Amino acid sequence: MPHILVVGSLAYDDVETPFDRRREVLGGAASYFSMAARMYAPVRLVGVVGEDFAESDLDRLRAREIDLGGVVREPGRSFRWLGRYNYELNTAETINTDLGVFSGWEPRVPDGFRDSEVVFLANIHPEVQLRTLEQIREPRIVALDTMNYWIERERAALLTVMARADIVTVNEAEARQLCGTHSIIRAGREILKLGPRAVAIKRGEYGAVLFTRDRTFWAPAFPLEEVRDPTGAGDAFAGGLVGHLARADKIDDAALCTAVLHGTVCASFAVEDFSVAGIEKAEAEGVARRMRELGALVAI
């Protein structure tokens, strides 16, 4: 079984929805990703926390057998994000971001992690993504996520690391922004020209669309009557997607399509509760049940 290495944020989030609110809860792209991907293959985490990061929160990750050998603790405050959702629970408004120990952080992949076969570069400065990737000996599958902030401010660096990725995951707004077109279909095809062999465009409650050179695949979202907190849905999506590819140890179109379905299933667990609680509780059996339900949803 290949190992998955993820580099990305471990954070404390303050989250507000129109219905509820949580303060100082465990968040960060790497947390959500790992909590999903650990159901598929062993996960190794590279990241940084501040002096204020509770050992009990790291223990929640360890309890799910996530290898924290690449997590360092540095002087200063941990990364913090304050976000708010409107009634539609679709896009987050970022009220405040405090990079804390993440600003100026130089990622170091431990020797024991350098043989990782599968790599997920979570949403983080593209130069940190690249410098992490360069420390992996022979990555076979590389996936990358990003956000509007880097598309706007670090486009050149982002395109450099994107060209080295096999799979790019972005949401609709990011795809449009990256390609300067409203059409998701056109954006998907444009992103493929930047180098990756596949791009998954995430559409929240509408599911996701995968583009490869040879096909377009339309994945439904798992239908939920209630969404409590959409935070981390995209990272849990990446966790299911990359997790499935690692477990299958291939990256052909069929594996990619199934992987996208695993992504939407993991996202559905993530949004059912605040913080990582939803995806933390998820287990293989529940994933398999939702995968069958997704299949039934599109069956004629």
Next chain:
Amino acid sequence: MPHILVVGSLAYDDVETPFDRRREVLGGAASYFSMAARMYAPVRLVGVVGEDFAESDLDRLRAREIDLGGVVREPGRSFRWLGRYNYELNTAETINTDLGVFSGWEPRVPDGFRDSEVVFLANIHPEVQLRTLEQIREPRIVALDTMNYWIERERAALLTVMARADIVTVNEAEARQLCGTHSIIRAGREILKLGPRAVAIKRGEYGAVLFTRDRTFWAPAFPLEEVRDPTGAGDAFAGGLVGHLARADKIDDAALCTAVLHGTVCASFAVEDFSVAGIEKAEAEGVARRMRELGALVAI
């Protein structure tokens, strides 16, 4: 082959998108519906036009073998709609509506139309929908569309006619408004309790979701690189949906799921050009090709 009877508007539209504009073009729910449904089964139209309605526009419908035996011309102006789309080409902003001859119109179904087996009650005053339906001898399949205006102002009448429909089509915003919930999944199930055996919730570029007592079916939209004018997409959707059910002459879950796919395919033709031009040009062969492509889109 059962006959389809549609009652609804024949109109002149002024349409603006951020890219283009058309004035005084053939529109109206019954026009779009008929232009789609005629590919599946014979269509009979019940409606009203004013003195200003060009015979050449009626001829376009006749040229597609739509039976206009139920269309009357009355003194006054034809129904007019002025709508504008934003950059996302998703929801129309209605700038102005002029009911013209539609206000106070009393629908009369010609004797020769009263044996119609399949009925589509297009978006129109729910009392007009009901009074039309009551003139049909033994309708076997009844579908109904509506809009925010009637949900707000004529709720009681709408619920009465809805209870007599087999299939209700609404868009996401209308489903939410009708049921007072943001969740489409919950709204779909709530609408079933109002009487219909199926409800299709239209989601524009995201496709549609069908709810029946026994299943939920997730239909993709046909992926288009360019949308020129979304006007009439919902009515063309209903045309493909009702058309398929008429041709199949059944209304079980399998037929309903396939019908929804025909709906999204017909909608895709409608939005490729202004006015009815896109769906007017569509033919069975093109529909079949897009149906195969839709199937491939969700195939694992």
